[in-house]
Amino acid sequence: MLYKVFKQCVLILFAILVMVSCDVHTLYDQQVTLPESGWLKNEAVKFDLDISDTITPYHFELTLRHTTNYRYSNLYIFLTTRFPEGKMSRDTIELLLADPTGQWVGKGWGNLRDDDITLKSPLFFPQKGHYQFLVQQAMRTDTLNEITHLGLRLTTYGQ
Numbered sequence: 001m002l003y004k005v006f007k008q009c010v011l012i013l014f015a016i017l018v019m020v021s022c023d024v025h026t027l028y029d030q031q032v033t034l035p036e037s038g039w040l041k042n043e044a045v046k047f048d049l050d051i052s053d054t055i056t057p058y059h060f061e062l063t064l065r066h067t068t069n070y071r072y073s074n075l076y077i078f079l080t081t082r083f084p085e086g087k088m089s090r091d092t093i094e095l096l097l098a099d100p101t102g103q104w105v106g107k108g109w110g111n112l113r114d115d116d117i118t119l120k121s122p123l124f125f126p127q128k129g130h131y132q133f134l135v136q137q138a139m140r141t142d143t144l145n146e147i148t149h150l151g152l153r154l155t156t157y158g159q
Helices: 002-021
Strands: 024-033 045-051 058-067 074-082 088-096 112-123 129-137 147-157
Touching (some): 024 045
Antiparallel strands (some): 024 147, 058 112, 074 088
């Protein structure tokens, strides 16, 4: 009987150690409130961050808040990356905000939904230095309404 209790305590302790070692470390988490008048097609949301570690794998995600009055089930964005040496890259990314039945995939209550959308994981930065990420809406409308916040989050695991 005492052996069973000891064994269960060891298993519980092991599980706690595993959970603690998988701790998420947030290195960057920035949110921008978009204008109530709407997100203009030519207005980029800018995120600046400095990277000093090129060996660590990062989890790179976009955070988004929208209302349930948002008229689309997705959001296309242009993501421009400016690298420390000055080079740039630009990607077009589709963010799915609702499932095929029309149900919002984000968490929330009332008329607000929050989405945490992984853009790349793992992400390894190719060089140390200052990075800039520019996010533009790429929908077929000049002004996009009902997107209220946009953010960028960079985390590491178990360090």
